Amino acid sequence: MARTLERPSAGGTPSPPRTTVSELPGRGFQPTPAGWAARAGAVLAPLMVGVWYVRSNAPVRSDALATAAVIAIGALSLNVLVGYTGQISLGHQAFIGIGAFTSAYIISESHQPFLVGVVVALLVGAVQAVVLGLIALRVRGLYFALVTLAWGKVAEQCLFRLKSFTRGGAGAEAPRPSGFTTDKAYLVVCLVGLALILLVDWRLVATKAGRAMQALRESPQVAANYGVDVKGYTLYAFAVAGAYAGVAGALFASRRLTVQSGDFDFAGIALTYLIVTVVGGLRRRGGIVAFSLLYVLGGEYLPDLARAIGVRTIEVNAGYYIQALSAVLAILTLIFQPDGLGTITAPVGRWLRGERFQLAHGGGALGRGGGGDARP
Amino acid sequence: MSGVLAFEVARPVVLGVVQGAGVGLMAIGLVLIYKSSRVFNFAAGEFATVGAFGFYLTKSHVPFLVAALIGVLAALGTGLLTERLVIRPLANRPRVTLLVATAAVAIFVIAFQFLAGAQGKLFGAKALVSGNAFRLVGVFVSWQEIVIVVVLAASGAALAWFFGRTDLGLATLATSQEPTAARLMGIRLNRVAMLTWGLAGALGGVAGVLLPPLTQNFTPAFGTTDLLIPAFTAAVLGGMTSVPGAFVGGLVLGLVQNLTQFNVSSNRLPGAPSVAVLVVLVVVLVVRPTGILGREA
Numbered sequence: 001m002a003r004t005l006e007r008p009s010a011g012g013t014p015s016p017p018r019t020t021v022s023e024l025p026g027r028g029f030q031p032t033p034a035g036w037a038a039r040a041g042a043v044l045a046p047l048m049v050g051v052w053y054v055r056s057n058a059p060v061r062s063d064a065l066a067t068a069a070v071i072a073i074g075a076l077s078l079n080v081l082v083g084y085t086g087q088i089s090l091g092h093q094a095f096i097g098i099g100a101f102t103s104a105y106i107i108s109e110s111h112q113p114f115l116v117g118v119v120v121a122l123l124v125g126a127v128q129a130v131v132l133g134l135i136a137l138r139v140r141g142l143y144f145a146l147v148t149l150a151w152g153k154v155a156e157q158c159l160f161r162l163k164s165f166t167r168g169g170a171g172a173e174a175p176r177p178s179g180f181t182t183d184k185a186y187l188v189v190c191l192v193g194l195a196l197i198l199l200v201d202w203r204l205v206a207t208k209a210g211r212a213m214q215a216l217r218e219s220p221q222v223a224a225n226y227g228v229d230v231k232g233y234t235l236y237a238f239a240v241a242g243a244y245a246g247v248a249g250a251l252f253a254s255r256r257l258t259v260q261s262g263d264f265d266f267a268g269i270a271l272t273y274l275i276v277t278v279v280g281g282l283r284r285r286g287g288i289v290a291f292s293l294l295y296v297l298g299g300e301y302l303p304d305l306a307r308a309i310g311v312r313t314i315e316v317n318a319g320y321y322i323q324a325l326s327a328v329l330a331i332l333t334l335i336f337q338p339d340g341l342g343t344i345t346a347p348v349g350r351w352l353r354g355e356r357f358q359l360a361h362g363g364g365a366l367g368r369g370g371g372g373d374a375r376p
Numbered sequence: 377m378s379g380v381l382a383f384e385v386a387r388p389v390v391l392g393v394v395q396g397a398g399v400g401l402m403a404i405g406l407v408l409i410y411k412s413s414r415v416f417n418f419a420a421g422e423f424a425t426v427g428a429f430g431f432y433l434t435k436s437h438v439p440f441l442v443a444a445l446i447g448v449l450a451a452l453g454t455g456l457l458t459e460r461l462v463i464r465p466l467a468n469r470p471r472v473t474l475l476v477a478t479a480a481v482a483i484f485v486i487a488f489q490f491l492a493g494a495q496g497k498l499f500g501a502k503a504l505v506s507g508n509a510f511r512l513v514g515v516f517v518s519w520q521e522i523v524i525v526v527v528l529a530a531s532g533a534a535l536a537w538f539f540g541r542t543d544l545g546l547a548t549l550a551t552s553q554e555p556t557a558a559r560l561m562g563i564r565l566n567r568v569a570m571l572t573w574g575l576a577g578a579l580g581g582v583a584g585v586l587l588p589p590l591t592q593n594f595t596p597a598f599g600t601t602d603l604l605i606p607a608f609t610a611a612v613l614g615g616m617t618s619v620p621g622a623f624v625g626g627l628v629l630g631l632v633q634n635l636t637q638f639n640v641s642s643n644r645l646p647g648a649p650s651v652a653v654l655v656v657l658v659v660v661l662v663v664r665p666t667g668i669l670g671r672e673a
Contacts, residue, residue, distance in 0.1 A: 082472070088472050088476070135658060135662075138661070138662050139658070139661045141471070141472070142416045142471055143665070145416065145472075146416070146605075146609070146612065146657060146661075147657060149604070149605055149608070150605050150653055150654040151654060153647075153650045156647070157646060157649075157651075158646050158647035158650060161642075161647060266600065266601060267601075271480075271483040274476060274479060275479075275483060278480075320487045320491050323484075323486075323487035324484050324488055324491065327481070327483045328480075330476070330477075330480040331462055331481070334466060334469070334480075338473075
């Protein structure tokens with residue numbers, strides 16, 4: 001619960017009351033019992049809705065929610081690179097796909113249980129990311145983005161078409177764990193995966209490694225002067241991102257039951273996940289999860305909405321409309337609101353932890369450079 | 377014997393030069409934008425696709441050359457709009473932000489293409505001109521390939537003339553070297569930025585109009601999936617700053633891709649050209665980040 005003190009706001013914009021020493025949790029502001037009750041209610045209500053949903057025959061397909069969880073994990077993986085360390089990856093279809101095919105291979109070719117598949121996918125994902133990270137130590141910034149772009153292409157065209165690894169065009173089978181074969185049960189698996197990743201991510205940024213990565217993002221030279229192991233933490237960030245992506249890939253594979261090389265294309269995975277990360281808000285965990293959900297639900301409900309209005313083209317092409325809309329949202333986010341959806345979710349998160357509700361806190365993530373909030 | 381040579385060497389060399397010229401043209405667009413705005417333009421591939429769509433969707437309704445012009449103008453317009461709506465509002469942001477923004481432009485244009493009725497279609501791209509021109513070491517070189525190379529080379533030469541001889545071209549060069557001084561000399565930076573983005577769009581459009589006939593078809597988003605990475609690698613070969621370097625880099629990339637395509641069996645190593653491109657990119661970046669002809673990384 002360490003809280004960095006705010007600098008006086010540089011822009012001179014009128015801001016709501018800032019946190020001061022006297023208002024730090026435990027020192028000053030404490031919610032009233034009613035306040036705590038409201039917070040507990042805000043946590044419990046979605047949980048209850050979730051439980052009710054799992055037990056009922058609600059209209060939203062569980063499969064769509066599982067997709068949202070997978071996208072959220074993939075976007076959180078990108079967030080480690082783009083948000084925490086300032087490295088950019090445009091080859092995330094390689095990250096996700098390698099996890100997916102590894103897990104599929106372990107489960108269906110080596111006949112190991114699902115969990116082993118996930119763990120091996122996690123490890124393999126981390127290793128391939130570290131290899132890329134080794135290049136990132138030599139090739140920086142935008143040039144490194146090019147390397148990831150080319151790496152994604154190699155994965156698409158070469159790795160994922162190796163017959164011995166991916167079964168070529170037929171696709172690799174990735175059965176779901178026994179007892180979790182229905183969409184609804186598998187949704188629980190995906191949600192548990194997402195919860196674990198969120199937990200790990202929270203600890204990641206709250207500890208020394210998180211501070212080191214933030215220092216790296218601001219300036220590797222300055223970080224090195226302060227004794228941060230630049231090489232070590234760069235590779236560490238890649239390993240973490242690769243591990244998340246490995247898990248995302250494993251869950252992706254078993255959700256689809258079979259995976260083919262065509263499932264991991266640049267526009268569909270790498271760009272989409274990047275846009276989800278940006279619109280959700282870099283370093284804004286809650287925002288990323290929230291936008292993953294919105295993205296998928298948008299694709300689910302837009303056809304119904306279009307049918308209701310009677311616009312046939314939107315009904316048929318909902319996926320592309322969502323894609324175009326998200327791209328526009330991403331650009332608007334970058335221009336006007338660099339924190340993305342995190343602008344809304346972050347204050348809610350702080351409120352839930354027993355602070356006052358206040359918008360505008362800390363610097364923008366992608367935006368005004370420097371002064372970023374240590375905490376997502 | 378000579379048949380084998382023709383298939384393994386001569387044919388890929390001819391194809392490589394033709395495709396490489398197109399890739400080189402896109403690479404020039406990337407270099408122009410990098411020089412003027414310090415942006416890695418990930419929407420460049422879609423400039424080419426827009427050009428291709430503009431051409432092939434109107435080809436059956438209007439004369440051939442008019443359709444080609446429509447394609448190039450559509451791509452030019454895409455470039456201008458990108459600059460005005462996306463790049464200018466973000467001008468002072470970190471470069472990674474701009475990169476993400478251009479990627480968002482790419483995905484928007486891709487989605488738009490699918491919405492324009494291109495869903496899952498393979499677009500037939502017929503030969504621009506038919507017939508073979510001559511035989512070279514056992515392979516036929518078609519008129520079409522000659523037309524493509526001539527047009528692409530002419531575009532490159534026109535650019536060289538533009539930047540070397542015209543006031544507007546010199547203003548653009550001056551801006552890329554010293555924006556503040558250029559502004560003090562009365563050059564309007566916004567105009568120059570629009571000019572470079574429009575020019576890059578048009579160059580991509582030319583490549584997009586001319587390249588699809590080589591493979592006889594194209595899919596939506598082919599600019600991003602097939603051309604963007606080679607074009608960037610070509611630009612990096614030119615050190616991201618050298619216009620002739622980028623064009624030469626394009627030729628090199630065209631040759632590398634086609635030679636691997638023709639000589640490595642896809643059963644042994646699928647997608648060999650993409651591996652070759654990655655290898656070239658990483659080697660250049662690690663060993664010689666300033667490129668072949670460039671001065672500054």
